[in-house]
Amino acid sequence: MMRSMPPNVPRPRTALFVTCLNDTLFPGTGRAAVALLRRLGVEVDFPPGQSCCGQMHFNTGYRKRTAELARHFVDTFGDYEEIVVPSASCAGMPAEAYPLAAAGDPGLARAVAELAPRVVELTEYLTDRLGVEEVGAYFPHRVTYHPTCHSLRATRLGDRPYRLLRAVRGIDFVELPAQEECCGFGGTFSVKNPAVSGAMNGDKARHVLETGASVLAAVDNSCLMNIGGRLDRDGHPVRTVHLVEILARTEQDGPLPGVPVVEEAR
């Protein structure tokens, strides 16, 4: 059952940090996040000044640039009580990377330490802050799930995404073999070491095909872009869909167009 918030309780001021990748390449994920959160009674705001968390810069070694973006992040989101992020890897940046990038700038370090606990990855927000697993979603397709490395070992989402997925009506959920293995994206790794990245990605795509799923879900569009790019190039019609886009769909929306519908759900 969907849990509605009691009336007359002042809502926390909730901001959506959509992430630069979602803003430009996967706006559907941002739209789905807004729709889902509103359905669950959360009035979410989009501060337009937001840009990028600086992960690419930080992971490539550019700490001064990261510090600039950390400062910008603090300026943009500092007033919000909670900042929800539809990406496990970007959601981890304020807690993991900003303290290192802010070394030598005590003011920024303090601001970051104060802000970081309020930045939450979206599935964790649903299960832990809203306390929901059944979010009223309907998705009558065979779905498999890739736990991205950051969601597994940095943000440590554990079984939260699985609990949310299993509660979706009509879904045929299948476990992905060797799921805990990296897809080979690694940000600039995929550009600096394309051969190794491609080999890892090829194995990941093969495992996805082994499940017979029509849809591959994850909580990071960067990894989905990597795996989806491989599946598409090899001519496989498996769709890559951010988990929040699955959770946002209801019976009203019906099945995802162009994707095989699971028999029992008809």
Add this chain to the structure above:
Amino acid sequence: MTRSFLGWPAFPAAAEREVGNRQLRENVRRATHTIRGKRAVLAAERPDWDALRDSAAAIKDQVLADLETQLLRAEEKVTAAGGTVHWARDAAEANRIVTELVRATGETEIVKVKSMLTEEIGLDAALEAAGINARETDLAATIVQLGDDLPSHVVVPALHRNRSEIRDIFVREMGRHGRPAPDGLTDDPAELAEAARLHLREKFLGAKVAVSGANFLVAETGTLVVVESEGNGRMCLTLADTLISVVGIEKTVPSWQDLEVFLQLLARNATGERMAPYTSTWTGTTDGDGPRTFHLVLVDNGRTRALADPTGRQALRCIRCGACMNTCPVYERTGGHAYGSVYPGPIGAILNPLLKGLDDPQTASLPYASTLCGACNEVCPVRIRFTDVLLDLRAQVADGGQHPVERAALGAVGGVMAHQAAWKAAVKTATTAGPLLPRRIKLPGALGGWTDSRTLPAIPKESFRGWWKRTQGDTK
């Protein structure tokens, strides 16, 4: 001529070559998955596994913070027990010391116990140049040596070879270095082991001088410890008249009580065994038992350099169990040679730059030989945070100005992103021009690697912020 990693190409080029070798990839995949599975079972068997890891990390950090005291204590104890201690600043000094010690015995064929440090310093080549033939006695090290090959793993140096390749090496090479392989040798593992046993037995029995490394040096008694699976180490350590042990200064543990922690972790994490079949310990010399002369060569070779790096010094906790490489998805595709060092995998990606510095392009490429997936962090018995060290080393490379083009590109992007109006304009440009781009193209320059094996995502007509501005988030 002994092969070495000298002049090896940087990781991306070396890795691309290795990834293309299907046989190698299959060999490495099979081997790493086998050890990975065994390790997981035996680590899970211990309810106190994480507490052991905490203790091991704490003990090593304590030693590293007080290394001089610990080493001087060990020197005093080894000397009192009849051994001689030598100090080597670098590889050249260590090789010179060992060469002179062997020369003084008059021997020209000696035996070795597998030691990654002697591989690191290129001892075999130095001895060869002095007319001394040093024969490996560990099975995997023997395969590597006979095949004029290079080690690809710290525990299993011939991990990249399958048994039919090993059979071919034995048949071709054993006769040139001693007892030939038996006629009609097949690739049956038991037959291969027996062939190695017969070939090596002659070496053990004939050798007057042995060179070893050590897994640990217990400072309180000056005791050396070698942990091994085959018994070749025990033979060399006890049968030779003269024993020379070449040991990195970071191998020190304060006491036997501390040693206990590492002996519980090492075999489980390295080979998936509860205890290693052979654990040999010795202290100086003992009358009428074992070597009559014992030399300990303590080697720095960059370790104090690593120690000076506040984030990187945790790499010196490493006990060379190899679990990080067994679990690494990058190592699984490339094998060890791609790293251009006897220390491959995640530990190689951090240890080599810490030992040697980042001036050389090959070494500077290693911190980028990782997707930062973090699988290594989770299996490390001494809790090295590989991803923290990798990121710190990347920052050192970036600050060193080695990637001017990338720095300019990321700098420009960062500048735009931190500037609200510029970023909005950039998003608008992308979503206006983007939908017109074909998805199956070859991107130019450094980005071409992406499109070699993937299509590009379709660029949407409207950005999220465009949609928000138009609708204020109204999804109805």
